Amino acid sequence: MSRLIRPDDFFLFVEKARSIGLRSLLGKIVGTGRKRTEESWGHTSSARSNWWDLDEVTKRWNRLITGNANLAYQDYVGKKYLGGKRNLQAISVGCGTGQKEIQWAATKRFRTISGFDISGPRIAFAREQARKSTWNDSLRFSIGDVFHLDLPASSFDVAIFDNSLHHCSPLGPVLDRTAEWLKEDGILVVNEYVGPDRFQWTDEQVVITDTLLQLLPVHLRTRPDGTVKSRMLRPGTLAVRINDPSEAAESNSILSALENRFDVLELRPYGGTVLANLLKDIAHNFEDDGDDARAWLKILFDVEDRLMNEKRISSDYYFGVYRKRNTRKLARRK
Numbered sequence: 001m002s003r004l005i006r007p008d009d010f011f012l013f014v015e016k017a018r019s020i021g022l023r024s025l026l027g028k029i030v031g032t033g034r035k036r037t038e039e040s041w042g043h044t045s046s047a048r049s050n051w052w053d054l055d056e057v058t059k060r061w062n063r064l065i066t067g068n069a070n071l072a073y074q075d076y077v078g079k080k081y082l083g084g085k086r087n088l089q090a091i092s093v094g095c096g097t098g099q100k101e102i103q104w105a106a107t108k109r110f111r112t113i114s115g116f117d118i119s120g121p122r123i124a125f126a127r128e129q130a131r132k133s134t135w136n137d138s139l140r141f142s143i144g145d146v147f148h149l150d151l152p153a154s155s156f157d158v159a160i161f162d163n164s165l166h167h168c169s170p171l172g173p174v175l176d177r178t179a180e181w182l183k184e185d186g187i188l189v190v191n192e193y194v195g196p197d198r199f200q201w202t203d204e205q206v207v208i209t210d211t212l213l214q215l216l217p218v219h220l221r222t223r224p225d226g227t228v229k230s231r232m233l234r235p236g237t238l239a240v241r242i243n244d245p246s247e248a249a250e251s252n253s254i255l256s257a258l259e260n261r262f263d264v265l266e267l268r269p270y271g272g273t274v275l276a277n278l279l280k281d282i283a284h285n286f287e288d289d290g291d292d293a294r295a296w297l298k299i300l301f302d303v304e305d306r307l308m309n310e311k312r313i314s315s316d317y318y319f320g321v322y323r324k325r326n327t328r329k330l331a332r333r334k
Contacts, residue, residue: 002200006236013239049224051272051279054286056297064270065319073319074100077189078107081265081321087111088157091181093146093174094164098126098139104160105135116144146174153180162191169249175261179324188262188322193272194254195316198237198247201277204313206232209278212300220285220296232277255318262322269315274304276316 051057059069066076082088088110092101095115104113117123123141130139146168159178161168168174178188196202209232213221221229240247250257258264278300279286286293307313 002196002198003236004238006234006239008233009236009239012233012235015233048287049281049284051276051283053283054279054297056286056294057275057279057283060301061270061319065268072103073189073191074103074107077187077321078109081187082107082109082158085109085157089155090114090158090160091151091156092116092160092162093178094161094167095126095141096122096164098122098129098141100160100162101126101139101141102129102133102135105133105138110138110158112138112140114140114142116142116146116149118143118145146177149177151181154183154186156181157183157186159186159188161189163193165190165254166193166248166251167244167246169246171250171253171257175257179261182324184324184326186324187265188258188324190254190258190318190320190322192254192318192320193248193251193316194318195248195251195273197250197252198240199235200237201232201234205273205277206234208274208303208307208313212274212278212303216296217292220293221282222285223281224284229282255320258320258322261325263325264320265323266319266321268319269308270317270319271304271308271315272317273313273315274307275300 062071062073063069065073068076086109090104090110090113092104092113092115095101095117096119098115101113101115104110115123115126117126120143123143126139126141130136130141133139159182165171165174182188213229213231218228223229255267286297304313308315
């Protein structure tokens, strides 16, 4: 159940003030919605303390998405859906620092990959990374808001949303515009958080996460600042909005909104319902190659897999490939 304010908001406020400073935090509270969103994504690096920072987590994602722990989804899509094609045009909305776009370029399928993001610092970083890469000639990074991009219809073979679609609201117009930008045989690739809106985690998620946290040895749940994580914090919707008004605004509606507008070619859940919150702020402890860290990480993976298989929890993260719906064919059928 969503709540405007929760008791955990006080602890989250203190943590945020400690990390960015009280003055910066107060500035976020009084700033405009657009400004808060831009400031939330103005950084280009962060401490390696979240689940996406772990190589073993990436291998798990690969296994659940592509069936091969060493096969990234970009290469998988390139082989399965773009095989034999070259000189393609792609758009990536919310490209951030450009790392994923460089991986896409490495598949050698694209003449141009156009990445857009509202964060100036991230676009500057992405351009610098592109210059250092082998693929600079095919990469284009620009500051741009998906709601105001002026792009020609039917101009892209591939559209990509990699953990950016859950920041788009209203969701419908974004997907409608994406469909317009795609060519008739174009595909949409989505890698997204689709869990509860505004991070209003379920009671069961909280109980399971807290139980597992209590089982972990203290050295594996110690934050970078030396404090020990003993439970999962669940924010109220107001705290989420203050930090970033775009955060998970319509995340729980993403899958249905996509299915209403595109043909589903493939849809793969890859968890995160427990792991994302459990490993938040303590993932760095599991980078150690020691037997203890590896063994506990395997236990955590197995628990989440079992809970999803038993339908006790659903997946908060999904990978999907969609085809532009051919409206002309539909019209002829009618």
